Amino acid sequence: xxxxxxxxxxxxxxxxxxxxxxxxxxxxxxxxxxxxxxxxxxxxxxxxxxxxxxxxxxxxxxxxxxxxxxxxxxxxxxxxxxxxxxxxxxxxxxxxxxxxxxxxxxxxxxxxxxxxxxxxxxxxxxxxxxxxxxxxxxxxxxxxxxxxxxxxxxxxxxxxxxxxxxxxxxxxxxxxxxxxxxxxxxxxxxxxxxxxxxxxxxxxxxxxxxxxxxxxxxxxxxxxxxxxxxxxxxxxxxxxxxxxxxxxxxxxxxxxxxxxxxxxxxxxxxxxxxxxxxxxxxxxxxxxxxxxxxxxxxxxxxxxxxxxxxxxxxxxxxxxxxxxxxxxxxxxxx
Amino acid sequence: xxxxxxxxxxxxxxxxxxxxxxxxxxxxxxxxxxxxxxxxxxxxxxxxxxxxxxxxxxxxxxxxxxxxxxxxxxxxxxxxxxxxxxxxxxxxxxxxxxxxxxxxxxxxxxxxxxxxxxxxxxxxxxxxxxxxxxxxxxxxxxxxxxxxxxxxxxxxxxxxxxxxxxxxxxxxxxxxxxxxxxxxxxxxxxxxxxxxxxxxxxxxxxxxxxxxxxxxxxxxxxxxxxxxxxxxxxxxxxxxxxxxxxxxxxxxxxxxxxxxxxxxxxxxxxxxxxxxxxxxxxxxxxxxxxxxxxxxxxxxxxxxxxxxxxxxxxxxxxxxxxxxxxxxxxxxxxxxxx
Numbered sequence: 295x296x297x298x299x300x301x302x303x304x305x306x307x308x309x310x311x312x313x314x315x316x317x318x319x320x321x322x323x324x325x326x327x328x329x330x331x332x333x334x335x336x337x338x339x340x341x342x343x344x345x346x347x348x349x350x351x352x353x354x355x356x357x358x359x360x361x362x363x364x365x366x367x368x369x370x371x372x373x374x375x376x377x378x379x380x381x382x383x384x385x386x387x388x389x390x391x392x393x394x395x396x397x398x399x400x401x402x403x404x405x406x407x408x409x410x411x412x413x414x415x416x417x418x419x420x421x422x423x424x425x426x427x428x429x430x431x432x433x434x435x436x437x438x439x440x441x442x443x444x445x446x447x448x449x450x451x452x453x454x455x456x457x458x459x460x461x462x463x464x465x466x467x468x469x470x471x472x473x474x475x476x477x478x479x480x481x482x483x484x485x486x487x488x489x490x491x492x493x494x495x496x497x498x499x500x501x502x503x504x505x506x507x508x509x510x511x512x513x514x515x516x517x518x519x520x521x522x523x524x525x526x527x528x529x530x531x532x533x534x535x536x537x538x539x540x541x542x543x544x545x546x547x548x549x550x551x552x553x554x555x556x557x558x559x560x561x562x563x564x565x566x567x568x569x570x571x572x573x574x575x576x577x578x579x580x581x582x583x584x585x586x587x588x589x590x591x592x593x594x595x596x597x598x599x600x601x602x603x604x605x606x607x608x609x610x611x612x613x614x615x616x617x618x619x620x621x622x623x624x625x626x627x628x
Numbered sequence: 629x630x631x632x633x634x635x636x637x638x639x640x641x642x643x644x645x646x647x648x649x650x651x652x653x654x655x656x657x658x659x660x661x662x663x664x665x666x667x668x669x670x671x672x673x674x675x676x677x678x679x680x681x682x683x684x685x686x687x688x689x690x691x692x693x694x695x696x697x698x699x700x701x702x703x704x705x706x707x708x709x710x711x712x713x714x715x716x717x718x719x720x721x722x723x724x725x726x727x728x729x730x731x732x733x734x735x736x737x738x739x740x741x742x743x744x745x746x747x748x749x750x751x752x753x754x755x756x757x758x759x760x761x762x763x764x765x766x767x768x769x770x771x772x773x774x775x776x777x778x779x780x781x782x783x784x785x786x787x788x789x790x791x792x793x794x795x796x797x798x799x800x801x802x803x804x805x806x807x808x809x810x811x812x813x814x815x816x817x818x819x820x821x822x823x824x825x826x827x828x829x830x831x832x833x834x835x836x837x838x839x840x841x842x843x844x845x846x847x848x849x850x851x852x853x854x855x856x857x858x859x860x861x862x863x864x865x866x867x868x869x870x871x872x873x874x875x876x877x878x879x880x881x882x883x884x885x886x887x888x889x890x891x892x893x894x895x896x897x898x899x900x901x902x903x904x905x906x907x908x909x910x911x912x913x914x915x916x917x918x919x920x921x922x923x924x925x926x927x928x929x930x931x932x933x934x935x936x937x938x939x940x941x942x943x944x945x946x947x948x949x950x951x952x953x954x955x956x957x958x959x960x961x962x963x964x965x966x
Contacts, residue, residue: 479821564822
């Protein structure tokens with residue numbers, strides 16, 4: 295009798311031990327998993343910090359030499375002896391203006407395509423059009439650059455831009471913005487146009503995704519009380535999806551600011567600030583891509599400082615966009 | 629399973645590739661001489677079994693690579709000053725030469741129809757001569773049909789040895805250019821659009837009506853571009869061709885240039901092409917790997933002896949005999965390979 299009880303308790307305790315062991319093992323595994331994910335997350339932070347630190351270290355000589363002047367100097371003269379005169383104003387101007395024009399073109403186009411695809415397009419066409427737009431996102435930027443250099447640039451310079459210049463020649467302000475004593479294949483506007491095509495799929499793809507999340511019942515109700523398609527889009531779809539749409543636009547802006555290869559090909563790489571969008575210009579990333587390999591000393595340090603500026607600029611733009619988004623959400627919630 | 633096989637296969641491929649590279653001569657630098665170095669290397673490999681691993685990453689990057697001792701020789705289009713050579717214990721000599729030509733895209737204008745002189749070319753690149761029918765161009769080309777269209781100036785956007793030689797020439801012939809722009813690999817151009825590489829400038833000029841650019845002669849010839857003639861420092865009109873480059877090269881005074889530190893633009897002589905440039909090799913006088921240095925020297929020696937015809941086929945100019953003799957007796961004797 296007693297042996298049976300003993301055996302029973304023994305078995306029970308063995309089972310308990312085993313269970314404890316298994317549980318311990320599981321707890322250990324879970325802990326390891328948590329650690330692994332934490333490590334992955336912190337590694338990203340570490341890499342980010344590393345990049346910023348190495349950029350600052352590399353840019354230090356230029357920061358010491360040029361100081362704040364670097365931001366407001368229009369000249370870029372690496373050849374001067376004994377010390378080059380280098381300023382970032384021209385590339386900053388080119389970066390901001392090219393991205394701005396690209397957004398001006400791409401946002402209405404991208405949203406228009408997304409609205410057409412989700413609201414108006416016959417079902418059979420929806421897939422092929424969407425696929426085509428997503429394929430645009432998959433094209434490497436060097437291909438855009440080559441296409442812009444060999445096809446789009448010459449076409450615009452030979453057939454389109456001279457007409458615009460001539461038509462606006464007598465209108466003040468416009469004859470500066472669209473002016474050009476020298477229209478060439480490479481210009482700020484051509485680069486902006488290529489950028490617009492490049493960022494279009496980002497805007498469209500995300501907008502289509504968020505537009506399809508609008509509950510059909512909302513749209514049907516709106517149509518039911520006699521709204522036009524425009525009214526439905528403007529009053530139901532867009533307010534419902536605002537956050538997602540702005541997110542897509544932000545992503546696109548981030549890409550436009552940092553795009554390098556395609557822009558280097560077609561912007562003309564001129565460190566001049568011209569009032570005309572048909573004049574050649576340069577961007578921060580194009581300047582770095584063009585000159586870094588053959589640079590040394592202060593010139594190289596200034597290029598690294600440009601990189602740091604782009605880093606800060608992108609961060610600033612994205613942070614502003616996020617902040618605006620937060621306020622939008624708050625207002626929508628209230 | 630399959631994935632790991634793939635990795636093993638990949639690793640062995642890398643291993644075998646590096647095993648091949650281990651015996652090769654390694655060098656890095658200027659892009660301008662890359663085609664001829666490749667051609668020499670192919671022929672040399674057939675003759676000796678030793679290959680060349682040359683990375684054409686640009687003169688500046690080549691100088692950095694040799695200073696970091698990651699390659700056996702560095703190649704640069706820009707001759708280094710004595711103090712820079714001494715600082716790192718480097719030896720320098722010119723290996724081969726080429727010519728820079730102005731190329732234009734004008735309707736009805738064929739190669740050699742137009743002629744420019746140095747000051748006019750400088751004024752075009754300064755933005756002072758703005759149209760093709762400017763008095764300065766008309767004066768040089770009486771009778772030529774020149775349109776009243778703007779001149780689209782094309783230049784390099786990347787730092788380059790070609791730009792260094794070109795701006796050195798323009799600075800030599802135009803005090804204005806020297807004062808307001810100066811010479812360098814990358815300079816502050818007052819006008820024009822920048823394109824990447826010789827091929828970028830060539831492509832851009834070919835596409836843009838009314839444009840002018842400057843490229844290495846080989847690029848202009850291979851692309852069938854329209855070049856202009858030049859008035860040289862003796863006031864004579866010359867065409868860009870091997871003979872006029874060679875004339876400039878033989879008139880260059882290498883003997884009075886210590887360490888071969890000589891930019892050979894604007895040389896005297898009736899037949900000299902004004903924009904001729906040499907490209908240089910940099911090696912350590914006391915190399916860490918003496919066997920590798922000996923192998924590299926053997927390759928350059930073979931190239932001087934057997935590579936002249938190959939160079940001319942690719943529109944480069946071989947170094948004159950006298951200069952080669954001087955390189956063998958001066959620069960090379962200072963490199964310790966034993």
